[in-house]
Structures are given as C-alpha cells and as structure tokens.
Amino acid sequence: MKIWQNRALALLDKSLSPVPVEMNEMDWKSGLSDKSERIARHISAFANYPGGGFMAFGIDNNGKSAPLPKDEMDEVIKKLGNIARNNLAQLTGIDHAVMEYAGSPVLFICIPEHPEKPVHLKNGDVLDSYKRSAGQTVKLTRQEVKQLIAQSTGLTFEAQVAHKNLSDDEALQLLDYDSYFSLQEKRLPETKKGILEALAGDDLIVKSLDGWDILSLGALLFARNLSQFKELKRKAVRVIVYKETSRINALKEQEGSKGYAFGFEGLVKYIMDQLPTNEVIEKAIRKKAKYL
Secondary structure, eight states: OOTTHHHHHHHHHHHHSSSOOOBTTEEEESSOOSOHHHHHHHHHHHHHSTTOEEEEETBOTTSOBOOOOHHHHHHHHHHHHHHHHHSBSSOOOOEEEEEEETTEEEEEEEEOOOSSSOOBBTTSOTTSBEEEETTEEEEOOHHHHHHHHHHHTTOOSTTSEEEEEEOHHHHHHHBOHHHHHHHTTOOOOSSHHHHHHHHHHTTSEEEETTEEEEEHHHHHHHBSOGGGSTTTGGGSOEEEEESTTOSSSEEEEEEOOSOHHHHHHHHHHHHHHHSOEEEEEETTEEEEEEOO
C-alpha cells in the first residue's frame, strides 16, 4: 500500500459521515469533465494546498456511491496525467490507486503539495492560480499569490508585514494588547515602551526605521478590527447557519471583525447561542441543554 492511501481513505470517510460535505483535501467525482482547463484548475488548487489533496472518482455530488467501470477509470488516469504534465506551468506529478470503500471501488487521484508555489495554468500568468476553499476550487487573490511566492522563498505568512510604519499610539490602537497580556496571564507593563517590547518579543510587531510594523501573526490574533488591515480582512471568521444539513439554504450569516485570539470567546458564545435547546429535568430541577 502506498504511503498516502490510508490518509485518502480516512479523509473520504470523514467527508461522508456523519453529514456528507466536501472538504478542501477531498473532492468527489462521478466522472471526468471534458474541459481540460477546469481540471487543470483543480490540480492547481490541490498542488497549492498545504499537504495536497485527493479526487475520489466513484462518489457523486451527494456523497453517494457511483462506481466507474475499469475502462473509464483508465481513461481518467490517462487524461489527468496528461493535464498535470502539459496544462500547468510547473510539472506536477500525480499518483493513483483503486481502493474499496463501503463495498464499492473508488479511484483515488493523489495531488501532492508542490514545493514551488503558486502552481498556475500554463496558458496564463502567475495570477491564474487556484486554491481550495470551503470544499470548492476558487481563484487565488493577488495578495494570496504574493503570500505563496513569499512562502516559497522562505518567508512565512505569519512573518509578513500587515501594516507598516506606525507610531507607538497607532500600533497600540490597532491591537488589543490587554487581551494579549490577559490570555498569557502576564502583568500589563506600566509604559507604552514596555507593552510594545513585549509584543515585539513574541513576533507580533517589529521595529522599523519609521516606527512599528504589525506582522500578520499579530494582526490575525489580536486585531481590534481586521478590516483595518487591507490584506487580512478577507480572513475574518464567518459563521453561517444553514437550514437542516444542507449548505443550500442559509438562514443567517455573521462575520466577525476581531482577531482570532481576541475574539475567540465571543465566537464560541455566538455559536452556542445558535444551537437548539431542549429542557431536561434532573432531580426535579429544570435545565436547558444544548444539542451538539
């Protein structure tokens, strides 16, 4: 058995139960599209995704078994191999295996993460790059392309500058430093200099020639309002409440604005408030219980 096969089976099982939902790492297929560019986009997206991903041929859009005959599987393998070699700017190797799942054969196509990102379409430029998001293949934004290029050259996303050349007061106005010290159970320094030095010590900000630069890590964790960081506002947490188990009918949507660490407690409370409740009686005491 190949190294990646157990992971592929585990991801397929996770995507199908308890509620069928496609994942960033797993894409179900009941057949192969005749549009080569669309297939190339999927390969680009998986090759750009951390850890790569899989296509599972033999599962329809509803997560039901839809086995392919052997000759069709052979055609899928051949066509995908040709597209991976000829339709992408970077040579992208793929692998395959046929494994049984729930009593039916499934053709797994493994697309590993590429070391040189972003992987983009050969007939376009570097902006014709794709990613996996919420189980779908979507085009990378210009900023995301820049981030992948930076990562490929050794500069991590967390260490990139999110807002630069700020005064002491401006930097402290943008970050909720109270939460930073509270979460770490540290005493709040008495001076601005002490606060800024502590934030710099954890690589949340960095001293520049003209003041302070807030790094992506600092902004994502402790921003008072992510919309004040142009390149990060799309990374704000979004909670969507759907009707029943389908993603077709959305009942409500709430987008957060706070940094992840700063806003985590409020996020959990909001999610819990959306869960249905039921009254239960324990030892003659009536209590409300959440359905999880």
